[in-house]
Amino acid sequence: MLVAEAGFVEIQPKILYFGTPVVLVSTLNEDGSPNLAPMSSCWTLGWTAVLGLTLVGKTVENLCRGMECVLNVPGPDLWKAVERLAPLTGKFPVPETKAAQFRFEPDKFGASKLTPLDSELVSPPRVLECPLQLEARVCHIREMTGPELQSIGGAAAVEVSVVRVHARRDIVHGERYIDPARWQPLIYNFRHYFGLGRELGRSFRAEV
Numbered sequence: 126m127l128v129a130e131a132g133f134v135e136i137q138p139k140i141l142y143f144g145t146p147v148v149l150v151s152t153l154n155e156d157g158s159p160n161l162a163p164m165s166s167c168w169t170l171g172w173t174a175v176l177g178l179t180l181v182g183k184t185v186e187n188l189c190r191g192m193e194c195v196l197n198v199p200g201p202d203l204w205k206a207v208e209r210l211a212p213l214t215g216k217f218p219v220p221e222t223k224a225a226q227f228r229f230e231p232d233k234f235g236a237s238k239l240t241p242l243d244s245e246l247v248s249p250p251r252v253l254e255c256p257l258q259l260e261a262r263v264c265h266i267r268e269m270t271g272p273e274l275q276s277i278g279g280a281a282a283v284e285v286s287v288v289r290v291h292a293r294r295d296i297v298h299g300e301r302y303i304d305p306a307r308w309q310p311l312i313y314n315f316r317h318y319f320g321l322g323r324e325l326g327r328s329f330r331a332e333v
């Protein structure tokens with residue numbers, strides 16, 4: 126087929142968030158209070174997760190110091206709470222690159238109307254309303270080198286090791302599975318929130 130007939134155009138999209146689950150990362154501030162930040166550049170392999178975080182945020186500062194976090198995974202019903210957190214930063218003063226759109230908020234749980242719940246192995250609290258909560262410890266932080274990342278103050282790839290998983294009882298199947306028919310992530314799709322559509326099929330390795 127000729128390239129001209131294939132139906133594609135070359136574009137330079139301003140953002141490349143092509144649809145990944147939202148995670149609310151809880152960390153501890155230097156005074157021991159909790160910070161909570163939405164992010165979506167997160168993936169897992171085994172019990173290891175990698176987080177892509179801008180260096181100007183409070184979350185990355187807290188991770189470098191405290192080396193612990195909880196990855197709280199919300200369902201679609203929590204999108205409004207996530208969006209309440211969206212214009213906030215725990216960093217004071219607000220970094221210049223964010224000053225036009227963000228404001229400082231020391232009480233992110235209160236501002237989002239989400240409830241802190243004690244963790245078992247790490248210091249930052251979990252988010253009660255999130256059906257999946259992964260307690261984790263930082264094992265590696267690497268600065269990312271993409272040239273366009275410099276304009277937003279740089280970014281880091283933070284590798285964390287999950288040390289405990291909490292799942293709300295109603296999404297658990299048997300002893301060791303999350304039931305994909307009852308669990309749904311909240312998807313951040315080019316800065317719009319979506320749930321999942323209906324199931325299309327199962328992988329040859331699906332066990333439930």
Ligand SMILES: Cc1cc2nc3c(=O)[nH]c(=O)nc-3n(C[C@H](O)[C@H](O)[C@H](O)COP(=O)(O)O)c2cc1C
Nearest residue numbers: 162163164165166178179182183184211213214215
């Ligand atoms: C749904 C959603 C996803 C986001 N994903 C990321 C992300 O993957 N990485 C990142 O650095 N910031 C992401 N952000 C922006 C941060 O939440 C924002 O910079 C926030 O101010 C960070 O808070 P903090 O400074 O208290 O850490 C996302 C925001 C929203 C609403």
